Amino acid sequence: MQVRAVSARLLQLQSLFGEDSGVDVAAMLIREPQLAGADMKVIARRLLEMRLASGMQGDMLQMIQAQPGLLLHGPSAEDVGHQEDTDEERRRAWEFGLPSDSQQDWSRRLSDLRAYRDCHGDAHVGFRERDVPELIRWAAKQRSDWRSSAMRSDRKEALEALGFEFDEAKAEWMRWYAELATSTDDTMLGSGLSRDLYLYNWCSVQRIAKRSGALAQDRIVLLDAIAFDWTGADALS
Numbered sequence: 001m002q003v004r005a006v007s008a009r010l011l012q013l014q015s016l017f018g019e020d021s022g023v024d025v026a027a028m029l030i031r032e033p034q035l036a037g038a039d040m041k042v043i044a045r046r047l048l049e050m051r052l053a054s055g056m057q058g059d060m061l062q063m064i065q066a067q068p069g070l071l072l073h074g075p076s077a078e079d080v081g082h083q084e085d086t087d088e089e090r091r092r093a094w095e096f097g098l099p100s101d102s103q104q105d106w107s108r109r110l111s112d113l114r115a116y117r118d119c120h121g122d123a124h125v126g127f128r129e130r131d132v133p134e135l136i137r138w139a140a141k142q143r144s145d146w147r148s149s150a151m152r153s154d155r156k157e158a159l160e161a162l163g164f165e166f167d168e169a170k171a172e173w174m175r176w177y178a179e180l181a182t183s184t185d186d187t188m189l190g191s192g193l194s195r196d197l198y199l200y201n202w203c204s205v206q207r208i209a210k211r212s213g214a215l216a217q218d219r220i221v222l223l224d225a226i227a228f229d230w231t232g233a234d235a236l237s
Helices: 003-017 025-031 040-053 057-066 077-081 087-095 103-120 133-147 153-161 168-181 197-211 217-225
Strands: none
Touching: 003 025, 003 040, 025 057, 040 057, 057 087, 087 133, 103 133, 103 153, 133 153, 168 197, 168 217, 197 217
């Protein structure tokens, strides 16, 4: 987009929010480049919807600045007809950059997670370089809801059925373990240089953690099950 067009869009956004709002529209445009070419009527309508649903103007503006993509993606037409989530539930979804937390939207994301599991062999979304940002944010909200005991039992059961791990640290560890277990690089289990430096360093950390007594017994058992070589060379030691 040409400089003149970008300048015009910045002025439009500033006018929409108000000059005294304190919103940094330039930073928003950097975070979400699609705002530059989106229909201003759509953006204005979405902003109005969020203002009506939120009783906390300042908090709502902070969420939009952090997640400007919220102005581009509102609830689908199907969701609007029978939206079940409350204003508070919607505000909580916005905190994670999600348009809504309606059952329709949640079910679609669950289908995305199922496809992710079928592709990668596990549901540990959020810890691979090319994971889809929208699915990462959704997974983060599920973990947050679980920690705060705000998760509905039916949703928890559906996620557990896919092997979703609610604990972030465990999910990240299991993501690397799964990659190690399926790796065809023999140096991962023993000494020598590996083609995958990240996984090789992860293996080094496991050896160091075991020697220092910091590695949990259940993780030692899992690594023993795939014949992990605890005496291998450590790039980090």
